[in-house]
Amino acid sequence: MKAVGNQIFSRSDAVLETSLNHRLAKQNVIASNITNEHTPGYRALGYEFETQLQEAVGSGSNLALHVSSGRHIRTAGLTADGDLRPDLHVKPSESVGNDGNTVDSDQEMADLAETQILYKATVELLNRKFAMLRYGINGGR
């Protein structure tokens, strides 16, 4: 997430934008899992970015490290240029089928619905923000 330094678009807008991008990426990961539900040997993938996002905006349990030079140590979950680094990993799973496939389709369908709803909510928040801006620009008309 890039730092945003003007008055119109605040930090929270940047957070919304980042989370939109990452929810879409998560959606693609879930689609990949669902599609490979019957592929022998396929390992389900997971995509985590919420924790990193919380750390990045400083609302996580750890304090974010202040960085003033490119050579400083960065908060975990951020790349060198300040972008969020999501965690794309092979899901640890207790149950492996006969064919070595670890996709839990119920779980994936639930995640799919969740991601879709959260994406919609994020779009809604952005739209509210823009509506407010427009209201201000038009002088309350």
Place this chain on the structure above:
Amino acid sequence: MGFLQGLRISSSGLAAERVRMNVISENLANANTTKVEGKEGPYRRKDVVFTARDSGLTFDELMRQAMDPNLKEVKVSDIVEDKKAPRMVFNPSHPEANKEGYVAMPNISVMEEMVNMITSTRSFEANTTALNATKQMAMEAITIGRS
């Protein structure tokens, strides 16, 4: 990574399930076929082999995937014949019967095919749901900033 990748992954799943469904139909249709043109013995059950394949067409997508665990499409890499022995049924009056009066019937269990058909249908539905979800998200995204 964009909407198109998600749509592409889901549609590869739809295509693969459709192929599987065709193979199941073929098996069911030939559950009692004792002769195959140009081949010895009865019809043999066929099965599809699903293989996960790296998803990504653009350079950017492939580059990103070289570093991370990859998102996979599915494709039908092969259609193989089941090696199970044929079912021997006693029916001396059948033209294909051997000296002992047994006919070699296909190694197909109709129940098994029906179960596979149901799983295939469910997978198809799951892929459709995922496709629609991604499409819905894309439609949401284009409403950003619209009053």
